[in-house]
Amino acid sequence: MNFNNDQNPYLLLTPGPLSTSSSVREAMLKDWCTWDEEYKLLVQSIRSDLLTIGGVSAEDYTSVLMQGSGTFSVESVLGTVIPSEGKVLVVANGAYGSRMATIAERLHIPVTVVCGGESNTPDLVGIERELREDQSITHVAVVHCETTTGMVNPIEAIGKLVKQYNKTYIVDAMSSFGGMDISIQNIGIDFLISSANKCIQGVPGFGFVIANRLELNKCANQARSLSLDLYDQWVTMEEEQGKWRFTSPTHTVHAFKQALQELKEEGGIAARSERYRTNQRRLVKGMRTLGFETLLPDADQSPIITSFREPVHEAFSFYHFYTKLKEQGFVIYPGKVTNQETFRIGNIGEIYEEDIERLLTAVEKSMYWLEPIG
Numbered sequence: 001m002n003f004n005n006d007q008n009p010y011l012l013l014t015p016g017p018l019s020t021s022s023s024v025r026e027a028m029l030k031d032w033c034t035w036d037e038e039y040k041l042l043v044q045s046i047r048s049d050l051l052t053i054g055g056v057s058a059e060d061y062t063s064v065l066m067q068g069s070g071t072f073s074v075e076s077v078l079g080t081v082i083p084s085e086g087k088v089l090v091v092a093n094g095a096y097g098s099r100m101a102t103i104a105e106r107l108h109i110p111v112t113v114v115c116g117g118e119s120n121t122p123d124l125v126g127i128e129r130e131l132r133e134d135q136s137i138t139h140v141a142v143v144h145c146e147t148t149t150g151m152v153n154p155i156e157a158i159g160k161l162v163k164q165y166n167k168t169y170i171v172d173a174m175s176s177f178g179g180m181d182i183s184i185q186n187i188g189i190d191f192l193i194s195s196a197n198k199c200i201q202g203v204p205g206f207g208f209v210i211a212n213r214l215e216l217n218k219c220a221n222q223a224r225s226l227s228l229d230l231y232d233q234w235v236t237m238e239e240e241q242g243k244w245r246f247t248s249p250t251h252t253v254h255a256f257k258q259a260l261q262e263l264k265e266e267g268g269i270a271a272r273s274e275r276y277r278t279n280q281r282r283l284v285k286g287m288r289t290l291g292f293e294t295l296l297p298d299a300d301q302s303p304i305i306t307s308f309r310e311p312v313h314e315a316f317s318f319y320h321f322y323t324k325l326k327e328q329g330f331v332i333y334p335g336k337v338t339n340q341e342t343f344r345i346g347n348i349g350e351i352y353e354e355d356i357e358r359l360l361t362a363v364e365k366s367m368y369w370l371e372p373i374g
């Protein structure tokens with residue numbers, strides 16, 4: 001159980017930043033120099049740990065760390081790896097898929113979007129049709145766990161099509177990497193993007209990319225931005241053995257190393273995904289008992305975050321519900337689906353089944369709609 005205390009009065013049941021362990025937070029209590037040998041060795045060890053966790057060989061894959069929140073890394077990939085004559089097919093069934101399309105538009109990268117609605121799984125037939133009919137598509141980008149709803153997208157089935165048509169495959173695994181098993185190499189993912197403050201359970205400050213070496217090697221002088229040039233960042237990290245081009249988030253990097261160590265101690269991705277899955281099942285079972293409905297059918301649901309429909313009851317207000325829960329030590333997340341009233345509860349981070357049990361007790365006490373005021 002992650003006990004609340006004065007320093008940390010509530011648990012974040014959110015998709016990141018999330019509740020971290022006190023040992024991860026304690027890893028930040030010193031100051032470090034960015035060109036120091038010890039620091040660069042730490043960066044190199046993190047880069048190599050990421051390949052190990054990702055289950056990819058260092059011969060075929062490499063990893064690059066990039067300053068900023070997760071979106072900066074997504075923008076860095078899209079802006080660097082698609083050549084000027086390229087075009088990206090974005091599969092969008094939520095805000096994060098749509099954000100990739102917006103990034104492409106902003107960077108003047110030709111883009112086609114296949115979207116089938118936020119509560120629906122991606123349209124594989126539509127994706128194949130685009131790949132077959134539009135020869136100018138060079139890259140396909142999809143979100144693994146669409147955090148908007150909590151849906152897990154079929155990156156394997158989409159990957160088959162991408163490889164069948166010989167395209168480069170970009171996967172935003174921001175909210176799933178470290179918490180769900182992903183066969184990067186088997187699926188043929190060329191660029192997988194995630195960040196420090198999601199399932200690895202570090203604190204915010206940088207994102208990272210696990211990249212197919214051959215594909216990344218083609219990307220010199222292509223980036224549409226200086227600071228987000230993934231290729232240049234990679235070359236500097238390789239040639240200068242762990243050096244970032246510009247100031248790196250040193251404290252976050254130290255916390256991340258500690259978080260990686262704790263992931264290993266927990267038993268790797270297999271054990272962590274099992275814990276998340278147990279949390280998620282317990283949450284849904286308890287919430288259903290209390291009368292709540294999930295937005296998605298169980299088959300489409302990730303073990304990361306769950307969307308619940310707001311009860312249709314005059315005495316329910318999300319604001320009251322949120323505030324009451326926060327008073328009792330739990331912060332939940334508003335909904336992000338555009339056409340339905342929902343709220344979200346995440347169960348990743350330093351969260352255990354006992355925490356979910358305590359949450360359910362708090363939810364029961366906070367349901368104004370069962371006990372209308374006055």
Ligand SMILES: *Cc1c(COP(=O)(O)O)cnc(C)c1O
Binds near residue numbers: 016069096143146
């Ligand atoms: C969290 C997240 C991102 C990145 O969001 P930031 O706020 O930039 O860190 C991107 N994609 C998905 C699917 C996410 O869950």
